[in-house]
Amino acid sequence: MKLQYLEPVASITADCVIFGFDGKKMEVLLIKRGSEPEAGKWALPGGFMERRETLDEAATRVLEQLTGVSNIYIEQFHSFSKIDRHPISRVITVGYYALIDSTNQKLKPSWHASETKWFEINKIPKLGFDHAEIFQAALNTLKKEMAIRPIGFELLPTKFTLTDLQNLYEIILEEDLDRRNFRRKILSMGILTELKEVRKGAHIGATLYKFDKKEYNRLKSQGFSYNL
Amino acid sequence: MKLQYLEPVASITADCVIFGFDGKKMEVLLIKRGSEPEAGKWALPGGFMERRETLDEAATRVLEQLTGVSNIYIEQFHSFSKIDRHPISRVITVGYYALIDSTNQKLKPSWHASETKWFEINKIPKLGFDHAEIFQAALNTLKKEMAIRPIGFELLPTKFTLTDLQNLYEIILEEDLDRRNFRRKILSMGILTELKEVRKGAHIGATLYKFDKKEYNRLKSQGFSYNL
Numbered sequence: 001m002k003l004q005y006l007e008p009v010a011s012i013t014a015d016c017v018i019f020g021f022d023g024k025k026m027e028v029l030l031i032k033r034g035s036e037p038e039a040g041k042w043a044l045p046g047g048f049m050e051r052r053e054t055l056d057e058a059a060t061r062v063l064e065q066l067t068g069v070s071n072i073y074i075e076q077f078h079s080f081s082k083i084d085r086h087p088i089s090r091v092i093t094v095g096y097y098a099l100i101d102s103t104n105q106k107l108k109p110s111w112h113a114s115e116t117k118w119f120e121i122n123k124i125p126k127l128g129f130d131h132a133e134i135f136q137a138a139l140n141t142l143k144k145e146m147a148i149r150p151i152g153f154e155l156l157p158t159k160f161t162l163t164d165l166q167n168l169y170e171i172i173l174e175e176d177l178d179r180r181n182f183r184r185k186i187l188s189m190g191i192l193t194e195l196k197e198v199r200k201g202a203h204i205g206a207t208l209y210k211f212d213k214k215e216y217n218r219l220k221s222q223g224f225s226y227n228l
Numbered sequence: 229m230k231l232q233y234l235e236p237v238a239s240i241t242a243d244c245v246i247f248g249f250d251g252k253k254m255e256v257l258l259i260k261r262g263s264e265p266e267a268g269k270w271a272l273p274g275g276f277m278e279r280r281e282t283l284d285e286a287a288t289r290v291l292e293q294l295t296g297v298s299n300i301y302i303e304q305f306h307s308f309s310k311i312d313r314h315p316i317s318r319v320i321t322v323g324y325y326a327l328i329d330s331t332n333q334k335l336k337p338s339w340h341a342s343e344t345k346w347f348e349i350n351k352i353p354k355l356g357f358d359h360a361e362i363f364q365a366a367l368n369t370l371k372k373e374m375a376i377r378p379i380g381f382e383l384l385p386t387k388f389t390l391t392d393l394q395n396l397y398e399i400i401l402e403e404d405l406d407r408r409n410f411r412r413k414i415l416s417m418g419i420l421t422e423l424k425e426v427r428k429g430a431h432i433g434a435t436l437y438k439f440d441k442k443e444y445n446r447l448k449s450q451g452f453s454y455n456l
Contacts, residue, residue, distance in 0.1 A: 008236035009279040012320055051237040051318065055309040079307050079322050081283040090279065092240055094307050147453070148376060175451065223403065225375070227455065 010081075010090040014059035015046030015131065016074060017095065017138035018067070020102025020118055021155035023164065026171050027102055027118040028135065030127070031066050034114035037087045038128030044135065045116075046093065059096040067116045068108030073154065074098040077141045078134075085130045097138040099154040146172055150191065150226050153211040161199055161206040162186065169228065185228055191216045238309075238318040242287035243274030243359065244302060245323065245366035246295070248330025248346055249383035251392065254399050255330055255346040256363065258355070259294050262342035265315045266356030272363065273344075274321065287324040295344045296336030301382065302326040305369045306362075313358045321357075325366040327382035374400055378419065378454050381439040389427055389434040390414065397456065413456055419444040 018029035030042045047062030049055060055076065064070045074096045081092045107116045119125065121139065126132075146152050152168055153160075166182050186192065192209040199206040216226070246257035258270045275290030277283055283304065292298040302324045309320045335344045347353065349367065354360075374380050380396055381388075394410050414420065420437040427434045444454070 008239040009277065010240055011236040012238055012240065049237065049309070049320075052311065054311065055307060055320070076306060078304060079283060081277070083280065083282065092277075092283070144376065148372065 010092045012049045012055070012058075013046050013091055013093040014049060014055055014062060015044045015093045015095055015134055016059055016063045017044055017097040017135055018063070018069065018072075019097065019099050019121075019138075019142060019155065020105070021099075021168055021171075022102045022118075023157075024167070026121045026155075026168075028121055028124060029067060029069070029102075029107075030117055030119055030124065032115035032117075033128060041128035042119075042125045043128040044131045049094075055094050059094070063098075065110060068110065069100070069105055072098050072100050078137050080130060080134055080137075082130060087129075093134070095134050095138060097141060099142075099151060101155060101157055103157075143173055147228055148226055150211060150213075150216055159195060159197070159208040159210060161208060163206060165209075182228075189219075189224075189226065189228075191219065191226075238320045240277045240283070240286075241274050241319055241321040242277060242283055242290060243272045243321045243323055243362055244287055244291045245272055245325040245363055246291070246297065246300075246302075247325065247327050247349075247366075247370060247383065248333070249327075249396055249399075250330045250346075251385075252395070254349045254383075254396075256349050256352060257295060257297070257330075257335075258345055258347055258352065260343035260345075261356060269356035270347075270353045271356040272359045277322075283322050287322070291326075293338060296338065297328070297333055300326050300328050306365050308358060308362060308365075310358060315357075321362070323362050323366060325369060327370075327379055329383060329385055331385075371401055375456055376454055378439060378441075378444055387423060387425070387436040387438060389436060391434060393437075410456075417447075417452075417454065417456075419447065419454075 020027045020029060029045065031045050033039050033041050033043050045063050045066040047058065047065070049058035053061065059074055063074070075098070077095050077097050079092060079094045083090070085091065102118055124135065127135065146169065152165065155168055156164055162183050165186065166177055166179065169182070170177055191212050193212045195208045195210060197208045199208055248255045248257060257273065259273050261267050261269050261271050273291050273294040275286065275293070277286035281289070287302055291302070303326070305323050305325055307320060307322045311318070313319065330346055352363065355363065374397065380393065383396055384392055390411050393414065394405055394407065398405055419440050421440045423436045423438060425436045427436055
């Protein structure tokens with residue numbers, strides 16, 4: 001019993017649920033597995049933690065190796081440990097999620113991914129391992145976190161309209177929001193900067209805004225809570 | 229590379245941050261370690277995941293073995309993986325937290341704990357391993373979750389006054405709350421049942437309430453959000 005920690009009973013992987021928004025659709029980044037187990041199946045990008053790295057480092061590394069996506073903010077959300085979740089060995093996986101503006105990413109599949117592709121979140125294919133469960137847990141976390149932290153801005157271009165922001169919330173939360181109420185709430189928080197620019201094109205005259213992260217952090221340190 | 233999963237690089241433990249409330253103080257349950265490493269130091273109750281159990285099962289088992297506390301609701305919140313967090317081997321730990329009414333628990337230290345004790349959360353001793361960091365992360369999670377989920381009721385007796393509930397929120401959030409505003413918000417959610425009983429003693433005539441879990445679940449399924 002005393003020396004049990006010298007004989008690890010499971011391997012550890014990190015799996016990444018990368019959410020992207022292209023202005024209209026919420027998507028998730030999947031890879032087609034190029035090697036066993038689950039070769040040929042779609043799955044979340046993931047891989048084994050190595051001896052000299054932390055979980056965060058493992059997640060960042062495998063994501064870059066599999067998809068070419070780098071320098072993005074990822075956050076751990078849950079660890080999965082069902083006995084038979086891996087077909088060959090006992091493997092615990094730690095789930096990470098990230099949010100990116102998907103119009104702004106070049107994908108370069110490599111390593112043991114034969115293909116890398118964005119899928120709309122309500123049209124994802126059958127996934128290998130227990131990745132459907134991990135994806136759903138990440139989506140539930142995102143829905144919860146969006147309401148209490150200004151993370152949604154990571155999915156938008158730097159400059160956006162209030163309609164862009166509302167669309168994003170409606171798509172993720174899967175519900176219609178009252179337009180006037182939404183605008184009143186987000187503007188009253190005082191964390192958006194109104195730009196002296198309007199969006200040209202379809203929505204003529206729609207004012208553009210930027211998220212003021214500095215002001216958000218200042219307000220937060222004074223006890224302010226984001227709540228949308 | 230292909231067979232890397234056959235050679236696990238780390239052991240896996242579960243560590244439990246058990247929060248208790250005795251009506252006045254928020255406390256955390258610690259054990260004094262009876263064996264190496266960190267023998268003689270205070271630490272969170274924790275232990276190794278075994279070959280045929282999940283993380284949830286490991287957390288539940290080690291908690292009962294170390295403290296005698298059983299049949300409580302615990303929830304995973306974060307995994308910790310710094311390279312040198314364990315003095316002897318590479319060990320990843322998965323953090324769990326739980327909330328209990330501490331007046332209602334009998335502690336029976338056993339296994340490799342020589343002592344088990346409640347400590348007020350702002351008076352905890354120096355902890356072994358990286359457990360100070362794990363404790364702080366659990367407390368931050370609790371503060372966040374309290375505002376969006378009705379988990380605080382787990383810390384109270386079945387019947388409580390609105391003053392009990394407000395005290396609890398003020399202690400955990402470390403801020404004073406406006407009494408009238410707090411009452412209006414909690415009562416307007418419609419998830420408390422007013423009992424035809426009053427608390428005898430100090431607060432003469434204080435009405436007792438119960439949390440209506442069934443009604444909360446019903447409202448939640450209709451899109452209601454807890455927000456306090």
